[in-house]
Amino acid sequence: MMHSSNMLITNVTLQGKEGLYQILIHDGKFTAIEPMAAALSYPENTQVIDGEKGMAMAPFCEPHIHLDTTQTAGEPSWNISGTLFEGIERWAERKALLSIEDVKSRAKQTLKLQMVFNMLELMLMCRIQR
Structure with missing residues (x-):
């Protein structure tokens, strides 16, 4: 299975922010951090990960x-x-x-x-x- 260089992480919380967000990553770089209600366009081969309402944070x-x-x-x-x-x-x-x-x-x-x-x-x- 080929790994995509695109990733979308959905349903995550962000520190200090209300609601759920989605994070789009392309070639290892954040390209969008938007509320879940926002419509994001991304390539078909994007790996989508459900964050299950967990907090996205720096490691x-x-x-x-x-x-x-x-x-x-x-x-x-x-x-x-x-x-x-x-x-x-x-x-x-x-x-x-x-x-x-x-x-x-x-x-x-x-x-x-x-x-x-x-x-x-x-x-x-x-x-x-x-």
Whole structure:
């Protein structure tokens, strides 16, 4: 299936605006943001997505995330003191339990959560040891 370079997102709310809107995108650029009542003309091959009355908003950016260590807090024990030194000790304990499957599973789960919460750009950190 060929993907269209045209997209129309309908039935979305906009922050600070009343009612539902439609957003027309052509070649990655917004070409129209109009109330649903407005008649928009668009090419036949336009992909139409129903926003289901959700809010259209700019995505968030995650400036620093470690996918190799994600979702490991408290495993096998918590950093009770909150200090860097104890944190390093706790990570050494957890690191001994790592497997490729474990890291991949947690990383995928975290990336899915990032998408759900509208994170479009991530700056990833990951240690790879051979």
